[in-house]
Amino acid sequence: xxxxxxxxxxxxxxxxxxxxxxxxxxxxxxxxxxxxxxxxxxxxxxxxxxxxxxxxxxxxxxxxxxxxxxxxxxxxxxxxxxxxxxxxxxxxxxxxxxxxxxxxxxx
Numbered sequence: 001x002x003x004x005x006x007x008x009x010x011x012x013x014x015x016x017x018x019x020x021x022x023x024x025x026x027x028x029x030x031x032x033x034x035x036x037x038x039x040x041x042x043x044x045x046x047x048x049x050x051x052x053x054x055x056x057x058x059x060x061x062x063x064x065x066x067x068x069x070x071x072x073x074x075x076x077x078x079x080x081x082x083x084x085x086x087x088x089x090x091x092x093x094x095x096x097x098x099x100x101x102x103x104x105x106x107x
Contacts, residue, residue: 013073021067025078032056032076032083042083044076056080 013021035041040059046052054065056076067074 013071017071017073020071021073021075021078024067024075025082028075028079030076030079032079042080044079058084 029047030044031047032042032044035043040057042056042058044054044056044063044065054063054074054076056063058080061077062068063074063076065074065076068077
């Protein structure tokens with residue numbers, strides 16, 4: 001997780017702010033989805049109201065929510081980072097399964 005310094009404000013979040021963001025993410029009901037048109041943009045969606053969302057830019061390390069503006073870190077970034085990590089693991093598992101299937105079926 002890259003929650004050290006964001007390039008927009010050059011602010012370094014305090015350890016307490018990072019801890020708070022992680023705790024808030026664990027309790028959050030928001031879902032995150034990648035943008036279809038921009039690889040580094042993700043949306044943190046409210047499941048009850050899809051019009052209620054925040055935009056997370058993974059390239060810049062920013063979010064457009066009030067907590068990020070105030071503290072330089074937010075739960076939405078944590079949620080996106082977690083989802084990216086899960087997807088990377090799943091893709092790795094699928095790739096390994098495909099390689100194993102190709103290897104066993106080649107004989």
